[in-house]
Amino acid sequence: MATLLETDAVLKRGLAALAQADPVMARLAAEGVMPQLRKRPPGFEGLAWIVVGQQVSTASATAIWGRLRAILEPPTPQAFLALSDESLRAAGLSAGKVRTLRAVATEILEGRLPLDGLHDLQAEEAHALLTRVRGIGPWTADVYLLFCLGHPDAFPSGDLAVQEAARLAYGLDRRPDAKALTMLAERWRPWRGVAAKVLWAYYRTVKAREGAPA
Template sequence: MATLLETDAVLKRGLSELALADPVMAKLVASGVTPQLRKRPPGFEGLAWIVVGQQVSTASATAIWSRLRQILEPPTPDVLLGLTDESLRGARLSAGKIRTLRALATEVIEGRLPLDELHNRPAEEAHALLTRVKGIGPWTADIYLLFCLGHPDAFPSGDLAVQEAARSAYGLEQRPDAKTLTALAETWRPWRGVAAKMLWAYYRVIKSREGAPI
């Protein structure tokens, strides 16, 4: 496995290798598109934060997480399981996210999800362990691997912004679905995570330029 994405030096190395492997990525790098490292703490707290942020805006996720952290102290699986559903609903968590967080906490406590060991596992294996938890889908698993563990080859192919950026960068007639984007990303191994960061950065560029959401 490539070195974890923990420093800007590693990020730059990944960008250099992507530029050598893919002319389109080389063009993005040359144009000045600059991705950010953006790493969050790993473990239960980091994964819970991502679950809270599923399918809501960044502002909403931040507000919900702030309320949750007021009652989730310390942010550990056993403390989460000790909270009542009423308390969790008071933090504005949906019923689905409450179920997911409880399932996650149970899997960690019972040893079926070794969060402390995932950074040593290949991306596919770590992804499979995460998605076995009811309520954690591919996007959540990939975002955790990329932003909490710094796994350089994690790739959220179902992310709409990444898909739209790929459509624009590669001159595709329509936004690629997850399967199509996964196939395109084979060229970027073992730096698919860096490619995702580049595409997010490029998406911010085109969104600003065009002034239109996806």
């Protein structure tokens, strides 16, 4: 596995490799599309943050996370399991997210989800371990691997912003689905995670030009 995405130097190395491998990535770089490193803490806290943010706006996710962290101290699996469903729902978690995070906490404590060791695995292996947990889908697994572990080859092919950015950047007739985008991303190995960051940055740039919220 390539070096983890923990420094700007590694990010720049990945960007250089992408530009050499793909003329479109080279063009985006020449146009000034520059992603940020953006990393979150690994472990239960980082995975919980991602689950909280599923299918809600950034503002809502931030507010819910703030209320959850106010009652979740320390942010550990043990502390989460000690909280009642009522207090978690009062913080803003849906019933589904409560079930998911209880499943995550249980899997960690019972040794079936070794979050501390996922960075040593290939992206596909780590992804498979995460998605075995009830409520953790492919998008959540890939975003955790990319933003919490800094895995350079994790690729959230189901992310709508990444798909739309790929459509625009590559002049495609329609937005690629997860399967089509996964095939397109083969050219970016072992830096697919950096490519995803480029596409997110490009998406924000396009939306800013259009005057729409990114």
